[in-house]
Amino acid sequence: MSEPDTPAAGLREATRSGPGRVLIAVYAVFALAATARSVVQIIMQFDRAPLAYLLSAFAGVVYIVATVCLARGSATSRRVAMVSCSVELVGVLAVGTASLLAPSAFPDATVWSLYGDGYGFVPVILPILGLLWIRRSGRVAQPAPTA
């Protein structure tokens, strides 16, 4: 985009353009995948693996929040996105480890099982990229004062 008029617009552009645009697209794909999958599973066969399906639903919500907040790119929504990326990272590490140690608790896979191996390990990489991107775009939007 051309020169942003205000710092807020600059922050928004820095967050949602460039590589950030691709990152948001990947987040949107995971929001759709995790949410649709868990909705179908919860409606069709909730009794089979309630914990796994609820975790998938939770993951879906976290992805939706991250997608929307990164795409909005305001100072507040960036903070929310940072929290949801952190929750996502903790979640994928916790669920990944739990599914390794106690596979019987997860009769059906979630997005985060085995650190997301069913999704090419993207679920474990995505929150790290998200956090790095929020940090970097924040720096770009606030260039060092030129004197």
Added chain:
Amino acid sequence: MIPLLATVLIVAALLGALWSLVLLLLSRPVGKIYLLGFLTLVEIALAVQAVLGIVHLAQGHRHVQGVTFVCYLIAALLILPAAAWWSLTERSRWGMGVLLVACLVIPVMIVRMNQIWAGSSV
């Protein structure tokens, strides 16, 4: 599922991914309009696949997880239009990156549809 259509769609989507990657690396979206035209054809083929898939399912030839299958058929229709919209408002080369991601998602979804159609477990 029609095996030939599914295979053509996978190949076409991978070609779209390669095309997007080349434009991304060129960092100048030359001929972007042709890529979008090509992806429109892919989208039409996906719509044909969705209609045929639902018709075949309704005819009840198969004992498959119907709801999941239909969800995949319909969700696959959302990917390319959403990606095109999201990439058009990006002027830098990264708009092509969005199309690249979308073009890689399509084959994955079709492979999953094939697995569900073949009756393997989720």
